[in-house]
Amino acid sequence: MNLKKSIISIPWTEKYRPKTIDEVAHQSEVVDALKNSLKTENIPHILFYGPPGTGKTSTILAIATQLFGPKLFRSRVLELNASDERGIQVIRDKVKKFAQLSAIQKDDRYPSPAFKIIILDECDSMTQDAQNALRRIMEQYSKETRFCIICNYISKIIDPLASRCAKFRFKPIPEKIMQERLNFIAKTEGIEIEEKALEALMESSQGDLRKAITILQSTSKMISKKTTQSKPEEKKMAIEEEDTNIETEPNVKITEELIFDVSCSVPLSVVKEFIESCKASSINELVTTxxxxxxxAFSIPQILLLSLKMIIEDNFLNNLQKAEICEKISEIESRLIDGADELLQLMELGVCILENYR
Amino acid sequence: MLFLDKYRPKKLEELDIHKKLTPHLKELAETEDLPHLLFYGPSGAGKKTRILSLLREMYGPQVENLSMTQREFSFKSGGKTELTVLSSPFHIELNPSDAGVNDRKVIQEIIKEIASSAPIIVESKSTLESQFKKTNQKEKPKTNTLENTQKKRDFKVVILSEVDQLTKEAQQALRRTMEKYTRTCRIFMDCINISGIIDPLKSRCLGIRIPSPSSQEIKTVLYKTCKKEGIKLPNYFADTIIEKSEFNLRKALLILESAKMDQYPFSQNQTIQPPDWEKLIIKMAHLMIEEQSPARLLILRNSIFELLTHCIPPDLIFKKLTLELIQKVGGEMQKQVIIWAAFFEHRSKLGTKPIIHIEAFMAKFMSLYKQFLSVNFN
Structure with missing residues (x-):
């Protein structure tokens, strides 16, 4: 086995967090703009928004490290996220106090400009009141403090805050760049990955690089030591089922099935079966399906997503019918978020599809 | 002791259902940089059992030295809650949703506390162990036994149950905590509805899907249990149990045990009594079909109250009632039943008084059914 385990066990998502801003994958507009500010050693208040796993936290952490270096990092950067108490009281006390401090210390190896950065991660979960309390603080101390607000949905940030910041949107990372990054990680970790497995990885992570890396890591763990172990009976069976060639090959490959297995994505065949049973137009059968x-235990929202795709591609239905089903799917998805029962909701979707196939 | 606890598998190899997962979990237990895990699947599919066996595989038999404590947590921001905590030297298990609205604080403060205190205990152990290893290079068998009982880990495990019941705020609070303390702790979560979990959390852990066992798998377990207990289980009776269990292994074993109490040896025509609450719902469905009037609704209201006071969750009432009604009515009505059940069940989740919504569903059904009857048979 050429895979040497590092003594410190950190997930790859942390291990391969970009250390400099150049390493940040894809977000070129953001990176260009911020590189400029690195040169001038000044940054505005920043608002990052975009889907999970696109590098928002990584980017700001990279900038902060590049500006201040590890030595000053602690005294210059305040990171607050949803795991910290962030009510109005904290904003008034902790944030204000930190914002008031002046920054004089310098580290010669780094630019270390004379301001501090307050990173407010996951701002979606901050209360309106707390956000309101921030407004004036941001302006008052803008000389010595810069704020970086990070959120998934910009609509959750109140307008007065958003208008005080330079907004940067993080796009979902396109497949090609994700593949490059994953290939790089796979190479450094010494695992081989099949072309098809990569595609499966793209499919199941849907632009979320962190998810893709997590899946890659866990998959690599599940296979890497199979050859060296003494095997109990069922283990032999499992190997025969999945990877017969593993024992002969010195370098373990990650295969497509393994990725699907680990990432627990819903196979298309399952959704097909569901829609077929709707077509059969028997309610009793629908209930059993x-x-x-x-x-x-498949993820129902994912089933909804896949059936949406199948419905749209189905030529048997006319546009009106498709629209009707799509509307139903959206309704059901929102109900599921509210915590409604999965079985009843799924059955209702079934009824709707059944009606339209008649 | 119940069969359920008596024969609960303790090691990964002993797990009888979903054997395909076992080698994967073993590999996971072997590795040192393990990701956070999220086990999801219906109840009675063996999520908890699997988590505990995985822990045993990771840390050795010492994890079974469980101590249960009723801990009282007081928060910095004021207020306090009580939580039952199960812990061993290597892991701690809690059900944060028990704290109700305070679950966010539980997540924020307790997990942080656990996570930041963990390495001190474990490090000392691991250094001790490595010293021991160095001095005892020659005595290989001895070190091996030590490794078997005390496997080296740099982190602790926090098991969170029923994460899908957590409020969104609490889940948000978990996000960064999970990243920050990866050096000192891993979080294993279990849940039934994966749709109740926010995406950022899902993307931070490795999901392990645990589907319901197949009927064949349930059968194997039933026979195995019976063999150990010295019970004769006829084939037809095993099939009845499986049918009644709704692919829930826990339920299957409980049915087996109660049936044995009821009458043993099992006879050809022995029936399995459904639980009282199911009987009541079946009766309710029957009453609704029989007559549709406000007076009937009043009678049914008492039954609903009875169910709710016996702590039968409203979504379960909705589900069972729907399935019963579907069996009793035909084609067009079946669809209506499903549509309205989904509608009212969703509402009951948003509201606070489930009885209103259950009653509304019944009233809706009655009015639709009466219309249906008058159109078709008048």
Whole structure:
């Protein structure tokens, strides 16, 4: 086995967090703008928004490290996220106090400009009141403090805050760049990955690089030591089922099935079966299929997503019917978020599809 | 002791269902940089059992030295809650949703506390162990036994149950905590509805899907249990149990045990009594079909109250009632039942008084059914 385990066990998502801003994958507009500010050693208040796993936190951490270096990092950067108490009281006390401090210390190896950065991560979960309390603080101390606000949905940030910041949107990372990054990680970790497995990885992570890396890491763990271990009976069976060639090959490959297995994405065949049973237009049959689906523990929102895709591609339905089903899917998705029961909702979707296939 | 606890598997190899997962979990247990894990699947599919066996695989038999304590947590921001905590030297298990609205604080403060205190204990152990290893290079068998009982880990495990019941705020609070303290702790979560978990959390952990066991798998377990207990289980009776269990292994074992109490040896025509609450719902469905009037609704209201006071969750009432009604009515009505059940069940989740919504569903059904009858048979 050429895979040497590092003594410190950190997940790859942390290990391969970009250390400099140049390493940040894809977000070129953001990176260009921020590089400029690195040169001038000045940054505005920043608002990052975009879907999870696109590098928002990584970017700001990279900038902060590049500006201040590890030595000053602690005294210059205040990182607050949803795991910290962030009510109005904290904003008034902790944030204000930190904002008031002046920054004089210098580290010669780094630019270390004379301001501090307050990173407010996951601002979606901050209360309106707390956000309001921030407004004046941001302006008052803008000389010695810069704020970086990070959120998934910009609509959750109140307008007065948003208008005080330079807004940067983080795009979902396109497949090509994700592949490059994943290939790089795979190479450094000494694992081989099949072309098809990469595609499967893209499919199941949907632009979320962190998720893709997590899946890659766990997959690599599940296979890497199979050859060296003494095997109990069922283990032999499992190997025969999945990877017969593993024992002969010195370098373990990650295969497509393994990725699907680990990432627990819903196979298309399952959704097909569901839609077929809707076509059969027997409610009793529909009920049993739904129960089976629930029992197999697939993620229902993902089933909705896949069936949406299948419905749209289906030529049997006319546009009106498709629209009707799509509307139903959206309604059901929002209900599921509210915590409604999965079985009943799935059955209702089934009824709707069944009606339209008649 | 119940069969359920008596024969609960303790090691990964002993797990009888989903054997395909076992080698994967073993590999996970071997590795040192393990990701956070999220086990999801319906109840009675063996999520908890699997987590505990995985822990045993990771840390050795010492994890079974469990101590249960009723801990009282007081928060910096004022207020306090009580939580039951199960812990061993290597892991701690808690159900944060028990804290109700305070779950966010539990997540924020307790996990931080656990996570930041963990390495001190473990490090000392691991250094001790490595010293021991150095001095005892020659005595290989001895070190091996030591490794078997005390496997070296740099982190502790926090098991959070029923994460899908957590409020969104609490889940948000977990996000960064999970990243920050990866050096000192890993979080294993289990949940039933994966849709109840926010995406950022899902993307931070490795999901392990645990589907319901197949009927064949349940059968194997049933026979195994019976063999150990010396019970004769006829084939037809095993099938009835599986049918009644709704692919829930826990339920299957409980049914087996209660049936044995009821009458043993099992006879050809022995029936399995559904639990009282199911009987009541079946009766309710029957009453609704029989007559549709406000007076009937009043009678049914008492039954609903009875169910709710016995702590039957409203979504379960909705589900069972829907399935019963579907069996009793035909084609067009079936669809209506499903549509309205989904509608009212969703509402009951948003509201605070489930009885209103259950009753509304019943009233809706009655009015639709009456219309249906008058159109078709008048």
């Amino acid at each position: 739904c129960q089976k689906l629930i029992n197999s």
